[in-house]
Amino acid sequence: MPALVYFHKQFMPVSEAKISIMTHAFHYGTACFEGIRANWNQEKQQMYVFRMKEHYERLQKSCRILKIKLPGSIDHLCQITAELVERSGFKEDVYIRPLAYKSSEVIGPKLYDLEDDFFVHVAQLPMYLDTEKGIKACVSSWRRTDDSMIPPRGKITGIYVNSALAKTEAHENGYDEAIMLSHDGHVSEGSGQNIMLVMDGKFVTPQSSDNILMGITRDSVMKLARNELGMEVVERTIDRSELYIADECMVTGTASHVTPVLEIDHRPIGDGKIGKVTRQLMTLYFDVIHGRNQKYMEWCAPALRKTVKA
Helix, strand or coil: CCEEEEEECCCEEEHHCCCCCCCCHHHCCEEEECCCCEECCCCCCCCEEHHHHHHHHHHHHHHHHCCCCCCCCCHHHHHHHHHHHHHHHCCEEEEEEEEEEEEECCCCCCCCCCCCEEEEECCCCCCCCCCCCCCCEEECCCCCCCCCCCCCCCEEEHHHHHHHHHHHHHCCCCEEEEEEECCEEEEEEEECEEEEEEEEEEEEEEEEHHCCCCCCHHHHHHHHHCCCCCEEEEEEECHHHHHHCEEEEEEEEECCEEEEEEECCCCEEECCCCCCCHHHHHHHHHHHHHHCHHHHHEEEEEECCCCCCC
C-alpha cells in the first residue's frame, strides 16, 4: 500500500502531494507543525493515537502566532487524522506530521495577505534516540531562541534551524544530543526534547519562561511522576551546573519518548547508568501510549475509519 497523506482536503498517495518551489513557507519558514504518535497494540489489534486532541490544541496556538487559519475544528482535524492512520494500514508504531503553512507563491517576509493550507502525513519513524542504552549529551554553544525573537512555545518550522545547528554541532563532536541554554544562560531544552532531572527525590524541569516548548510528552511524564511515583514535581529555572550534579536526567518528546541521559559534557549523571526513576517512568510511559494502562486510556484515541467531509 502506498504511503498516504491528507492534502488539499482529500486523501492521496504521498507521491501525488506537491507544492510549488515558490511556496512562501518554503522560503521563509512560515509554517507550524505537530509530531503525534500512533502506537500499535498487538493484543487488542488496535492503533492508538496518543493525546491527539492536545496536539491539535497546541497546533492551533502555534497557528495564532503565525496568523494561519486551520481548516476546521480540532475535532474535525482529529477525525481526519484518525481516518488517515486507519487508511494507512500500519500495524506498528508510526509518526504523524500535521503541518499548517502559508501557501501563497509570493516573495516577501510577512504574515498578512497570504493564503493558508494544511496537510497530514503518517509514516514509519526509525528510533530517534536510543531509549534502552541511553545517550550522551553536551551543552551547546548555540543558545535557544528567545520569545522576543521567534516564540519557542510555537512549533514553528523556521525555529528548527536553531535545533539543527545545535544537533549537528553535538553530533560532529561525538555526542548524541545537544542541550541548549536560554539567552541568559539557564537550561532550556534539547534540540527536539524537553529535559528533566531527578534531584534530591524531586522531579525538576525548566519552567515555561526559559524558552521551552510546552511538551505534551513532558506534561504526560510529569503527571506520571506525580500520580504514579508520588514525586514532587518542580518547574523552575535550572543552572547549567545543576545538570552535572543531578541524580538522574532524561529527555522527553514525541519522537524521543523518554530517553535516559547518562552523561553530559563528559560527566556521568549519577552513577552513569539508567536511574530507578527514569526506568520506572519509561515503563509507565510505554504502557500508557500503547493503551495498556486503563487509568490513562483517555489519552489514547483509537484510529477508527469514519468518512471525513471536506
